[in-house]
Amino acid sequence: MIKEFLNAIIGEPLPNEKTSHEKYNVPFGLAVMASDAISSVAYAAEEILTFLIPVIGLMSYIWLGWISLMIIGLLFILTISYIQIIRAYPQGGGAYVVAKENIGVKPGLVAASSLLVDYILTVAVSSSAGIAAIVSAFPSLAAHKIFLVISIIIILTILNLRGVSESSKIFSIPTYMFLFGMLFMIIYGLIKCALYGAPPANVINAQLKVSGEISVYLILRAFSNGCSALTGIEAVSNSVPNFKEPSQKNAKTVMILLSALIFLIFGGTSLLARFYHAIPTADSTVLSQIATGVFGKTFMYYFIQLTTAIILFMACNTAFTGFPMLMYVVGKDGFAPRQFTARGKRLSFSTGIVFLSFVAGILVLAFNADVHNLIPLYSVGVFLSFTLSQSGMVIHWKNSNENGWEKRAVINGFGAIIAAVTTIILIYEKFAEGAWIVIILIPMLTLAMTAIKKHYNKVADNLRITEDELADIHLDNPFVHVMIVPIASLNRATINALHYARSITPDVIALNISSDKEAIEKLKRKWELLNTDILLVAKYSPYRAVVTPLIDCIGKIADAAGENERISVILPEFKIDEWWGEALHNHTGFFIRETLLRNKNIIISTYPYHMYKK
């Protein structure tokens, strides 16, 4: 029944052969990659203004421009650096792979941990921001915000468990709708300003209290908040092999187009925010205010809000692809629990998907689905992984020794330095507000991964058997078997178990421990009736405990066993049809089994007795 229910939700199982081999062309690839990178524009300008406006009031809009330029400069440097990774790693160069291969395993794991943390945050931030866009348009939904965010995460989980890749071309439609909508709004808004002049700062805006002056700290703070606009640009370099041939060239084209789009949309919205004096509030996003300013509450306004929400949910979805894939890659290397490497019924990495949505869901609840609360945790991981992969590339070029490697190393080296500086700024500026959580989490994750690898190695070493050893094994060497059957009374179930044991070996012990002296006498009397040479050992337990003395007794027999002896315990277990019946019986068998298996070299056999099957 549970199975049917799951099938209905997740879909019928798919065979291995159905693994998708679909490849991206340029427009489709752009749509897939764009959602994560471009969607962050929906909140980047807002995160800059949130911090500036309370301090420097209207001056914020001037500084928004400068800070946006800084971020666009950073975008330019990272784009060139990443194009080089695309060239060097046609098989896909995620930060984990690049750092591991060129710098070492530990830096690779740090990069992986950083990315994993950021994938989780992408889900939490993007789903919250998407719902914030909807709530801006329909304020009556504000009361259900957290519920809506959790619902979106659950829907995305189910879609990804079903495996969305086959139908993912459909997803390029809302991406392009969002892109064209945004570009149209920017052009239309700028023309409007050019023709009629920028609207004057309105009354409320003019009343903004100014509590301080511009400072380096403030600029860096705003800059670090705005850096969230750049999350997601690493996606292209991770998935070079998913592009159609010539895959490197196509990937490069997509990378350039993507950067151009981020430049246009981020730059454009920053300009519009300045002209329309958008002020982030709890009810209404900056983008919503810009759209209102440009279009009024017309169809286009709702169009912008809805496509913004959809593209943010799609950004969420990229994490649902990226996280399980990274866990798979890390798990294949033995650094993550093996469950993450198994494909589910629908060929998706179900463990990773469920794990991601679970952790992201907790984050959303803990931070009240509030983007401003979550942002300080965000992007530290991304820029740390940028730094590591760019540094890795420097070493890569140096080791390659190919023509003109110095020039390439310099480009990536510059990227690495810029990314490192940004990482330090991010940590410094956001530390107290939540970045410390990430700073603790990343090394902890890295340590856990190392411990997991060590554990798997130890297990493998313990179990491994060489081919020479295999040839030396004589499975036909006989054992002396001793079989112990714990019994409470003589009934059909215990008789079955005794008979089974007796048919294997003459050395069978029927073991009875009871706190009821009469019951022991009764058992002994009945035993006399049985035509058997099986030894009955019946012991009285004054402390009512039956399980512990039983286990002790069996343990002593096991400890005395010789090299060539095997001690088996046969537990009769009766199986009941009624689901509630289980609760009416003691589960001593379970404890005996688990305790003995854990501590002794004993074989535990369960002989079921089916009530109505005989």
Place this chain on the structure above:
Amino acid sequence: MIKEFLNAIIGEPLPNEKTSHEKYNVPFGLAVMASDAISSVAYAAEEILTFLIPVIGLMSYIWLGWISLMIIGLLFILTISYIQIIRAYPQGGGAYVVAKENIGVKPGLVAASSLLVDYILTVAVSSSAGIAAIVSAFPSLAAHKIFLVISIIIILTILNLRGVSESSKIFSIPTYMFLFGMLFMIIYGLIKCALYGAPPANVINAQLKVSGEISVYLILRAFSNGCSALTGIEAVSNSVPNFKEPSQKNAKTVMILLSALIFLIFGGTSLLARFYHAIPTADSTVLSQIATGVFGKTFMYYFIQLTTAIILFMACNTAFTGFPMLMYVVGKDGFAPRQFTARGKRLSFSTGIVFLSFVAGILVLAFNADVHNLIPLYSVGVFLSFTLSQSGMVIHWKNSNENGWEKRAVINGFGAIIAAVTTIILIYEKFAEGAWIVIILIPMLTLAMTAIKKHYNKVADNLRITEDELADIHLDNPFVHVMIVPIASLNRATINALHYARSITPDVIALNISSDKEAIEKLKRKWELLNTDILLVAKYSPYRAVVTPLIDCIGKIADAAGENERISVILPEFKIDEWWGEALHNHTGFFIRETLLRNKNIIISTYPYHMYKK
């Protein structure tokens, strides 16, 4: 470690021989029995007034007198009836036993269910009322009311798990302190009124809004609320054998003393409530107001409040003795899960104790630890069990045919009628406010008990083997053994399992199911190196599912097995030292085991491989 922690809280285990044989003399017996019966006086007058005052204002105090007289009349009748039960059942005549033996099993179970429900309510009501007494004296604690009630329940649970019986003589001290405190307050209060006249109804009281007139409905409603004063009087008749010889005479003396005390204290507080115009409020109990009126906020006031609280907690405690004992008696007859019949390490019936406190705790949380909310659920069960036991006694006397049985039958018959009428009034008056829950619960519990008995009988019938059959069994008849070893690869754990299987029978099948074609080829290649005649069956699974096809395959072999064949599955299982290590491995073994045991007549053996021990 968990064991040591439990030992520290609950105490070291006690041997069977330590079962308490302590018997009650009259003063000690009175103290033990009194807490439940007398403590209800602490809220009975209050429950009457709560209902009358909003409707008829000051007139309530007149009617309080009349209703108290009715309840005292009822007390008189029940006392005489119960003295007769003491005479007839020297071995202890609880409602369950009396109803079962004389009327039938079903009525017995109804009586038992009623009492069980009421024991749970006793815990919830008495602990809440006790904390209410403390909160009246120390209003600043009001915010922590629910927390305090739950704490009291937890403390009583721990004490009872330890087994409080040995030290229970200490508990007679607060009972007598309460009794003397109350009697002193009543005498002192009445003398004060006689000397100085009753204080005038004060301003607030005079302003009481009168919203209606006295009616039969209202009287019966107040009466039914006041009936809670009589809960607990059945306790003596249940525990006749616990009294010192002559136990019946001593029990009778205690019964009479108890009734006299209820009469004095309930009558006295009703009078005082009338003279001092106590009005129940959310902050202050009626008893607290009376004590304030009589003593002012002196030492005696706090003495009354504290002993009231303690006696209410002790009333709670009687339920902690009564409930597990009744579950034991019912369980011995097969009507309750067997776990309730086992004594814990400290000889107390731990399952019953924990179950009681768990359910009562939920009730307290659901009803916000509010006595007024819980009262409507209370006493229906008690009076239903009164009715059943009194009716049972009528039949008992009739069947006994002893001299003068008619007179005795009439006494109990009258008791039965009065109890029945009271039960009907209780149900009618309190139905909508919560009694309906009890009305549904009691038949449900009765049905569940019948179903449990039926289940145990079915199990016993299935398992039972007669002595003739025993003599016919030939445990030496050999079986043909087929052993299946599911393997994923050839390692030390699987080799062990294969060797074990091979040493028992030549018919061993190594079964491999994998979704990885290469792994299958590798396994086959390695298998060649092994010097063995064991058959390797390796199958490819295109749907990645490994467990389901494995189970199907083994199931088919089992279904084809002849009468004289036994199919065993040997599961290699490696055991890890690290506690977190378990999470890193698949638990397919568990599913294979449970599914096969449930559905097939197959023996499942687990061969442990200990990582660091061999």
